[in-house]
Amino acid sequence: MRATEMSGDVTPNPRPPRARRITIVLAQWCPHCVPLSVRYGRRLARRLRVPLRILDIDHQTRAADRIVREHGDSAPDYLIPQVFLEWTDRRTDLLLTGFSEQVPRTERAWKDLLSSEWLRSVAKAGVA
Amino acid sequence: MTRRGALPRVVRDALRSPGGHCYRHCDGPVRSYRLSSPLPGLWQVRACPAGVVSVTTYAEWTGKDTTRAVRRVLQQWTSPPSLVRTRDLRWATRHGPELGRAAERFLARARPRRPVRVVYWRVYPSKSRDGTERRLFVCFRRSHAGPVFYLAAPQDPDRTCPACARPRAATRRRSR
Numbered sequence: 001m002r003a004t005e006m007s008g009d010v011t012p013n014p015r016p017p018r019a020r021r022i023t024i025v026l027a028q029w030c031p032h033c034v035p036l037s038v039r040y041g042r043r044l045a046r047r048l049r050v051p052l053r054i055l056d057i058d059h060q061t062r063a064a065d066r067i068v069r070e071h072g073d074s075a076p077d078y079l080i081p082q083v084f085l086e087w088t089d090r091r092t093d094l095l096l097t098g099f100s101e102q103v104p105r106t107e108r109a110w111k112d113l114l115s116s117e118w119l120r121s122v123a124k125a126g127v128a
Numbered sequence: 129m130t131r132r133g134a135l136p137r138v139v140r141d142a143l144r145s146p147g148g149h150c151y152r153h154c155d156g157p158v159r160s161y162r163l164s165s166p167l168p169g170l171w172q173v174r175a176c177p178a179g180v181v182s183v184t185t186y187a188e189w190t191g192k193d194t195t196r197a198v199r200r201v202l203q204q205w206t207s208p209p210s211l212v213r214t215r216d217l218r219w220a221t222r223h224g225p226e227l228g229r230a231a232e233r234f235l236a237r238a239r240p241r242r243p244v245r246v247v248y249w250r251v252y253p254s255k256s257r258d259g260t261e262r263r264l265f266v267c268f269r270r271s272h273a274g275p276v277f278y279l280a281a282p283q284d285p286d287r288t289c290p291a292c293a294r295p296r297a298a299t300r301r302r303s304r
Contacts, residue, residue, distance in 0.1 A: 073218075073219050073220050073221055075195075075217065075218045075219060076214060076215045077215050077216075077218060078218060079218045079219070079220055079248070094221060094223070095223075095225070095226070096226045097220035097221065097222075098220075099220070100183050100185070100218065100220075100248040100250060101145050101146060101148070101174065101182075101183060101185075102146060102148045104146060104148070105145075105146050108146075109226040109227070110226075112225065112226050112227060112228045112229075112232075113225050113226045115229075116224075116225035116226070116229070116232055117225070117229070117232060117233070117236075118224070118225040118232065118236075119225060
């Protein structure tokens with residue numbers, strides 16, 4: 001028996017991390033980003049019931065570069081859009097990076113992400 | 129699938145390049161060509177009927193950075209090798225949920241868990257000093273050891289790949 005249980009002083013379980021925010025790193029001139037990824041990003045945020053943050057590489061350069069450098073597919077001239085899911089425990093997951101082929105390919109990736117088993121389970125439980 | 133890093137069929141299918149049209153060149157249909165190299169992953173070149181390359185991709189089932197190896201292979205295929213610049217190489221990590229149901233299930237079940245790394249090599253059209261537009265072409269002639277990537281002016285009717293031009297020049301010298 002653990003000491004806490006013996007004394008009756010039960011430590012509560014830490015709360016499981018929850019989805020906190022969706023962030024999309026994009027550029028206004030990129031056809032994979034606007035309007036496509038903004039539209040699907042909104043849907044994703046709605047499904048997860050979290051806010052959507054948009055970081056424009058031409059205007060919020062430092063914040064965009066930072067999240068890509070720390071959690072994304074970083075390169076001297078990195079691919080956009082990059083979509084991140086931030087959790088309440090400060091974790092950040094890269095969900096999607098735009099496809100370099102053609103815009104319809106990135107759209108297919110968005111559709112696959114929105115109908116994925118992973119999203120269904122996260123949206124249902126709201127936890128990682 | 130035998131080699132570590134090789135893509136399972138279900139992931140290969142998910143990453144298969146879609147069709148589409150040549151961008152700002154001829155509006156012809158773009159086809160995907162597969163290439164083989166000592167690397168275990170999947171190479172695809174998207175090019176129009178005239179040989180103008182839209183993008184070259186390399187995908188491997190690994191969490192490691194494959195960019196250096198990709199660069200080395202591309203340099204062997206490119207004339208001159210200096211055409212392969214670091215800034216033209218971009219990469220993406222594919223985890224599964226964005227690749228469709230079958231690939232998602234496969235990657236989620238696999239142990240150890242690892243993503244798919246895709247490296248894209250895209251050379252944007254450039255202009256030479258005299259203002260002529262130059263684009264990246266690829267030549268798949270079977271007599272070459274591998275594909276040959278080179279820059280040329282799309283309007284130039286006499287453009288030839290450097291590897292094709294070599295024996296021709298040698299023949300010309302011999303016939304003199």
